[in-house]
Amino acid sequence: MESLRELYRIxxxxxxxxxxxxxxxxxxxxxxFSEADSFQVTLYGSLAxxxxxxxxxxxxxxxxxxxxxxxLFDAQTEGLxxxxxxxxxxxxxxxxxxxxxxxxxxxxxxxxxxxKEADPPQIYPLGTFSDIKEYCRERDMYLWQYVEQCExxxxxxxxxxxxxxxxxxxxxxxRKGGELAGGLGVQRKAMYLNRQxxxxxxxxxxxxxxxxxxxxxxxxxxxxxxTIVTAPTCGACGVLPAVMLYKQEQQGFSDRQMLKGLAAAxxxxxxxxxxxSISGAECGxxxxxxxxxxxxxxxxxxxxxxxxxxxxxxxxxxxEHHLGLTCDPIGGLVQIPCIERNAVAGMxxxxxxSLANFLTYTRKISxxxxxxxxxxxxxxxxxxxxxxxxxxxAKMYGSE
Numbered sequence: 001m002e003s004l005r006e007l008y009r010i011x012x013x014x015x016x017x018x019x020x021x022x023x024x025x026x027x028x029x030x031x032x033f034s035e036a037d038s039f040q041v042t043l044y045g046s047l048a049x050x051x052x053x054x055x056x057x058x059x060x061x062x063x064x065x066x067x068x069x070x071x072l073f074d075a076q077t078e079g080l081x082x083x084x085x086x087x088x089x090x091x092x093x094x095x096x097x098x099x100x101x102x103x104x105x106x107x108x109x110x111x112x113x114x115x116k117e118a119d120p121p122q123i124y125p126l127g128t129f130s131d132i133k134e135y136c137r138e139r140d141m142y143l144w145q146y147v148e149q150c151e152x153x154x155x156x157x158x159x160x161x162x163x164x165x166x167x168x169x170x171x172x173x174x175r176k177g178g179e180l181a182g183g184l185g186v187q188r189k190a191m192y193l194n195r196q197x198x199x200x201x202x203x204x205x206x207x208x209x210x211x212x213x214x215x216x217x218x219x220x221x222x223x224x225x226x227t228i229v230t231a232p233t234c235g236a237c238g239v240l241p242a243v244m245l246y247k248q249e250q251q252g253f254s255d256r257q258m259l260k261g262l263a264a265a266x267x268x269x270x271x272x273x274x275x276x277s278i279s280g281a282e283c284g285x286x287x288x289x290x291x292x293x294x295x296x297x298x299x300x301x302x303x304x305x306x307x308x309x310x311x312x313x314x315x316x317x318x319x320e321h322h323l324g325l326t327c328d329p330i331g332g333l334v335q336i337p338c339i340e341r342n343a344v345a346g347m348x349x350x351x352x353x354s355l356a357n358f359l360t361y362t363r364k365i366s367x368x369x370x371x372x373x374x375x376x377x378x379x380x381x382x383x384x385x386x387x388x389x390x391x392x393x394a395k396m397y398g399s400e
Contacts, residue, residue, distance in 0.1 A: 162262060242343070293352070
């Protein structure tokens, strides 16, 4: 498996696959053909169908500035190598200098057709949770110790930067009000949720309100094109920081302990990324929100010093009950239902933690099994439910 640096990426929203990936591809293309006097970029598949709402064209144009660039949206071409396919052309004096076909495969990662790039190094020799669990159990290791062993102690500096970026996204989001751009008239709600205490608020009600406020804060920052951390994607970036920050405030965990939780969550995210997908365009929202919920549940379980079986069960429950979740963003925007889903998944991660505390040793389903199931389910979903905005809520909204 790859380094956690490839999973946790600090960057601009609203989408790792539709904004960060295409922007990164355009930057590299411009560097490769710096003598060009014009560019043309054609977006296909999901990039074409929801690219305007995800600000794909904006990311591409900014990456290619100041060279004149034409962005085309082709939603009809089929037989694509990946749902997120784009083609980039460079011209000089009317003659084509260069051509790339690029796939944005999720989490900000890109693949260039015909170019065998050096893959990111495989830092982790083991790729399934069962193998990692067995390895750690034989050596009496925590998951965070396994991360340190594979990555080296310098990973803590990187995760420290990730944690600071996560917290800053929460704090910024809590301070902002107003309407998100895009035409849906969606109001930012994080500030309201954070401040409006119920008159007879119980401990449980407060937890629900605060976790949801934090998840809304990060997700609204993402929807507004702010800086967030992929965890594992932009669209699902609010789940992990919401639950982790709330539990730090509630329980008094140190920042060092939080980094250990992020490390454990990263192992779970890496297992999903390696054996299935974290791309909504490939496997629906179960691959994004479901994965984020699993990561959050595992991170919390590590914080509370649960054993490896309990961490696995928490992550498995979190994913199992997102199976089949469609990706149907209204108007192609990462707003409805995306923002609320981050809040709901945050609370579900906490529920998964509670179940793991009580029921771990009665379980029948392994985490690896549910990951394989998610991938198969995602590939079976109709394309209109995989980030194309052609079905589900995206289709029904405004039809009545």
